[in-house]
Amino acid sequence: MEDDNLDSNSVEEIDSEKAYVFCLxxxxxxxxxxxxxxxxxxxxxxxxxxxxxxxxxxxxxKPEDAxxxxxxxxxxxxxxxxELVSLxxxxxxxxxxxxxxxxxxxxxxxxxxxxxxxxxxxxxDINLDPEDQAEGAINLSTESSVGExxxxxxxxxxxWPPSKVLRTMKSVDKSEASxxxxxxxxxxxxxxxxxxxxxxxxxxxxxxxxKMAKGNPCPRAYYRCTVSPSCPVRKQVQRCAEDMSIxxxxxxxxxxHPLPMSATAMACTTSAAASMLQSPSLGSQxxxxxxxxxxxxxxxxxxxxxxxxxxFSTYQVSRPHQFYFPNSSISTLNSHPTITLDLTAPxxxxxxxxxxxxxxxxxxxxxxxxxxxxxxxxxxxxxPWGGYIGYFNSGPLTQNRNQGGNFLLNTGNQPSLGHHHQPxxxxxxxxxxxxxxxxxxxxxxAITNNPKFQSALATALTEYVGNEACDGRLRENHVLESAELxxxxxxxxxxxxxxxxxxxxxxxxxxxxxxxxxxxxLTLPEQWK
DNA sequence: CGTTTTTGACCGGCGC
DNA sequence: GCGCCGGTCAAAAACG
Numbered sequence: 025m026e027d028d029n030l031d032s033n034s035v036e037e038i039d040s041e042k043a044y045v046f047c048l049x050x051x052x053x054x055x056x057x058x059x060x061x062x063x064x065x066x067x068x069x070x071x072x073x074x075x076x077x078x079x080x081x082x083x084x085x086k087p088e089d090a091x092x093x094x095x096x097x098x099x100x101x102x103x104x105x106x107e108l109v110s111l112x113x114x115x116x117x118x119x120x121x122x123x124x125x126x127x128x129x130x131x132x133x134x135x136x137x138x139x140x141x142x143x144x145x146x147x148x149d150i151n152l153d154p155e156d157q158a159e160g161a162i163n164l165s166t167e168s169s170v171g172e173x174x175x176x177x178x179x180x181x182x183x184w185p186p187s188k189v190l191r192t193m194k195s196v197d198k199s200e201a202s203x204x205x206x207x208x209x210x211x212x213x214x215x216x217x218x219x220x221x222x223x224x225x226x227x228x229x230x231x232x233x234x235k236m237a238k239g240n241p242c243p244r245a246y247y248r249c250t251v252s253p254s255c256p257v258r259k260q261v262q263r264c265a266e267d268m269s270i271x272x273x274x275x276x277x278x279x280x281h282p283l284p285m286s287a288t289a290m291a292c293t294t295s296a297a298a299s300m301l302q303s304p305s306l307g308s309q310x311x312x313x314x315x316x317x318x319x320x321x322x323x324x325x326x327x328x329x330x331x332x333x334x335x336f337s338t339y340q341v342s343r344p345h346q347f348y349f350p351n352s353s354i355s356t357l358n359s360h361p362t363i364t365l366d367l368t369a370p371x372x373x374x375x376x377x378x379x380x381x382x383x384x385x386x387x388x389x390x391x392x393x394x395x396x397x398x399x400x401x402x403x404x405x406x407x408p409w410g411g412y413i414g415y416f417n418s419g420p421l422t423q424n425r426n427q428g429g430n431f432l433l434n435t436g437n438q439p440s441l442g443h444h445h446q447p448x449x450x451x452x453x454x455x456x457x458x459x460x461x462x463x464x465x466x467x468x469x470a471i472t473n474n475p476k477f478q479s480a481l482a483t484a485l486t487e488y489v490g491n492e493a494c495d496g497r498l499r500e501n502h503v504l505e506s507a508e509l510x511x512x513x514x515x516x517x518x519x520x521x522x523x524x525x526x527x528x529x530x531x532x533x534x535x536x537x538x539x540x541x542x543x544x545x546l547t548l549p550e551q552w553k
Numbered sequence: 554c555g556t557t558t559t560t561g562a563c564c565g566g567c568g569c
Numbered sequence: 570g571c572g573c574c575g576g577t578c579a580a581a582a583a584c585g
Contacts, residue, residue, distance in 0.1 A: 231558060233577060246576070250557095260576090 209276045212294035213364040215264065218271035222261050225273075226287030227251055229259065240265040252281035270368050276360075297363045 216223060222245070229247035237244040242263035249255040257277040264270035275294045283291050 230556090232579095234559075235575070235577095238574065244575090258576095 210298050211274050211276045211360050211362040212297045213274040216367040217269050223273050225290035
């Protein structure tokens with residue numbers, strides 16, 4: 025990331041087209057061999073930096089937003105809420121807690137975080153420990169609970185301590201042995217057709233190992249997130265033994281840093297899936313998933329670095345809401361509860377989601393047949409009504425303005441089987457799923473499209489906001505409405521995650537640039553007003 | 554020359 | 570205790 029020389033005038037310099045180009049830059053860099061494409065990537069990266077800088081500028085212009093956000097995630101100006109959709113996910117404020125600075129022990133890390141101030145933080149971890157939940161410290165993992173969670177992170181700079189350190193810790197503090205009873209890190213496994221070594225999910229990964237796994241002729245590769253040096257997130261990538269065109273990517277852990285916007289799609293999806301897996305009722309009742317969504321809000325607030333970021337983690341579930349997955353099961357293999365999102369199932373008539381495909385694995389299986397990839401269009405909310413065309417994985421990304429404010433995406437369906445990429449046309453109202461699965465968006469959409477999921481989320485938000493977040497300034501009904509709208513946006517915009525900076529700027533700052541087709545999907549679509 | 558990948562060694566958990 | 574297996578480490582090699 026370079027481009028430190030942007031001046032404040034960059035706001036005017038960013039035209040609408042660039043604005044939605046930048047979000048694509050990281051989506052396909054692993055797959056691009058072509059020199060021209062590489063150079064274009066660099067250009068796009070520069071545009072992303074511009075946009076990030078742009079966010080900071082806007083944030084500086086509106087310090088009250090940060091203050092409000094620190095009060096509560098719904099603490100926007102009420103007048104604005106009539107125009108804006110209040111996702112309130114992952115806004116970074118200049119008023120970040122000082123622990124940010126503590127984490128930035130050297131200049132490099134600090135700059136990295138500065139660059140990512142506008143990015144989102146999403147994680148898989150939900151702490152099942154009731155005490156931690158009460159504190160709003162959310163963590164799925166037993167191991168990573170060392171140093172994770174809102175109440176603990178200040179002492180921890182190494183989120184995923186080396187095994188030697190872990191061993192030492194375990195030997196020192198036997199009192200924590202109770203955690204042994206808890207499952208290990210929750211994993212979210214995503215099956216998707218992919219002809220490249222890894223799915224490009226927007227994050228930066230470094231390979232640290234490769235092993236032959238039993239029962240699979242293909243080696244399993246181990247990657248760790250390198251966006252932040254201390255990020256504990258790991259992923260495993262392995263080809264499916266039965267179908268080599270299917271890539272199984274398993275995510276584990278929570279990013280302890282703001283995510284690049286292009287990575288929020290995956291993070292959002294895995295977070296939602298993990299949230300469902302972590303439902304207290306799921307363990308004892310097959311197929312019945314407790315509200316993933318009551319877990320979306322972390323009440324005591326601060327996310328690791330970003331106090332306003334939405335962490336898909338379990339807030340106290342005072343009133344569990346449940347919804348049903350026809351074919352789900354839990355895998356506790358290796359003590360790792362795993363939820364599998366199967367994005368390879370053939371399309372069905374349903375475009376929402378939880379289809380009735382039988383589980384392929386003895387884990388929580390969600391089969392999605394809908395279609396397109398947030399891997400490529402990971403920030404369509406940057407310009408959801410403007411649209412672009414992208415390819416899943418290795419195909420070239422091109423852009424195409426769509427007059428009607430619609431979203432046009434070429435998913436590069438089943439790239440391993442050819443390169444005839446059929447475009448998917450998505451209107452504001454629904455998604456035509458004419459092609460086969462495109463991974464993460466499908467998952468996100470499937471999860472968030474579930475009416476019960478929406479209802480549960482809305483209720484959870486209502487409870488949360490009504491009780492705590494807004495000092496009584498917002499009416500519950502208003503919040504509920506917002507929550508429902510947010511959910512719709514989550515689905516329609518494919519990732520369910522949007523920077524609230526986008527929210528803040530969408531109406532007042534950017535209307536002139538985009539007209540009705542704001543690059544930020546934060547203006548309320550007509551049909552929802 | 555810094556970063557990333559490769560790959561054999563090592564470790565811990567688990568079942569027998 | 571032993572062996573198997575999954576996962577990680579770290580030195581060397583490769584890469585840009």
